[in-house]
Amino acid sequence: MNSSLIDDLLGQLQGAPASQIARQLGTDPRTAQDAIAAALPMLVGALGRNAQQPGGASDLFSALQRDHAGGGMDLGGLFGAMLGGGGNAGGMGGLGDLLGSVLGGGAPANRQMDAGGILGHIFGGAQPRAEAGLGQATGLGSAQAGQLLKVLAPIVMAFLARRVTAGNLDAGGLGSALGQEQARVQNQGGLGGGLLGAVLDQDGDGKVDLTDLLRMGGSLLGGRR
Numbered sequence: 001m002n003s004s005l006i007d008d009l010l011g012q013l014q015g016a017p018a019s020q021i022a023r024q025l026g027t028d029p030r031t032a033q034d035a036i037a038a039a040l041p042m043l044v045g046a047l048g049r050n051a052q053q054p055g056g057a058s059d060l061f062s063a064l065q066r067d068h069a070g071g072g073m074d075l076g077g078l079f080g081a082m083l084g085g086g087g088n089a090g091g092m093g094g095l096g097d098l099l100g101s102v103l104g105g106g107a108p109a110n111r112q113m114d115a116g117g118i119l120g121h122i123f124g125g126a127q128p129r130a131e132a133g134l135g136q137a138t139g140l141g142s143a144q145a146g147q148l149l150k151v152l153a154p155i156v157m158a159f160l161a162r163r164v165t166a167g168n169l170d171a172g173g174l175g176s177a178l179g180q181e182q183a184r185v186q187n188q189g190g191l192g193g194g195l196l197g198a199v200l201d202q203d204g205d206g207k208v209d210l211t212d213l214l215r216m217g218g219s220l221l222g223g224r225r
Contacts, residue, residue, distance in 0.1 A: 004181065004184060005044055005159065005160065005163060005177075005181055006040050006041055006044050006181060006184075006185070008159070009040055009044075009155070009156065009159055010036065010037060010040060012159075013033075013036055013040075013155075014033065018032045018033040018036060019032070021036065021148070021151060024147070024151070025140065025144050025147055025148060026144070027140065027144065031138065031139060031140070032148075034138060035134065035138040035140055035145070035148055036148070036152065037191075037192065038134060038137065038138055038191045038192050038195055039134055039145075039148055039149060039152055039192075039195075040152065040156070040192070041185040041188075041192030041193060041195070041196055042130060042134065042185075042192060042195045042196045042199060043122060043149070043152060043153065043156050044156060044178070044181050044182070044185065045181065045182045045185040045186065045192075045193075045196035045200075046122050046123055046126075046130075046196065046199060046200070047060065047122055047156070047160070047178050047181075047182075048178035048179050048180075048181050048182025048183075048185075049182055049200055050121075050122065051174065051175040051178040051179060052175065052179055052182075056175070057171045057172065057174055057175030057178075058171040060171075060174065060175075060178075061164070061170070061171035061174050062171075063121075063157075064157065064160060064161040064164055064174075065161075067157075114154075115149075115150035115151070115153045115154055116150065118153040118154060118157055119149055119150065119153050122153065123199065126199045126200075128142075129198065129199055130149065130195070130199045131145045131146040131149065132145075133195050133198045133199065134148070134149070134195060137191055137194075137195060138191075163177075182196075
């Protein structure tokens with residue numbers, strides 16, 4: 001995991017994938033891309049926080065091995081399942097059907113696509129704060145932000161599982177790599193780092209204020225809210 005997981009994911013979700021997500025959310029591609037760029041650091045950073053807790057890295061490693069690697073859907077198929085649209089994915093290797101199954105209200109076919117369950121493990125009781133902060137800072141609103149997180153959560157987990165396999169990482173290596181991702185997000189700051197800080201501010205001591213997030217969001221999005 002020498003290169004940033006977040007940067008690699010952002011690269012894969014630019015262009016046509018962001019346009020597919022925008023259509024599903026009922027917004028424009030620019031807003032969707034900006035929201036994805038804010039949401040991914042929050043998701044990966046929260047995973048990094050969890051991996052630093054006692055037993056956190058081994059629990060996550062087990063979940064990746066059990067639910068998101070091997071016999072499960074590969075990343076191309078996962079994109080296809082998450083973004084709804086069948087086999088015609090504009091040449092994106094099957095980018096076409098998973099958003100429909102997650103956002104369509106049906107029960108997930110397996111834990112790999114159980115976006116609600118994944119988000120519950122990542123954020124715990126902070127999930128409403130994550131949705132509200134992302135929604136207000138990007139202009140999506142809480143409901144659309146929640147939908148976006150449901151799209152991204154299984155994709156992040158599948159991508160992480162592939163990186164673990166490619167890097168031959170064990171639980172310790174996974175925890176270390178995610179800790180580096182979390183530190184990178186917090187050091188870089190910006191909207192993604194601010195959102196992560198707000199989500200991790202469990203004691204509500206005001207270190208990251210929602211007003212600050214909205215100010216960061218307005219500056220990054222040109223005041224579009």
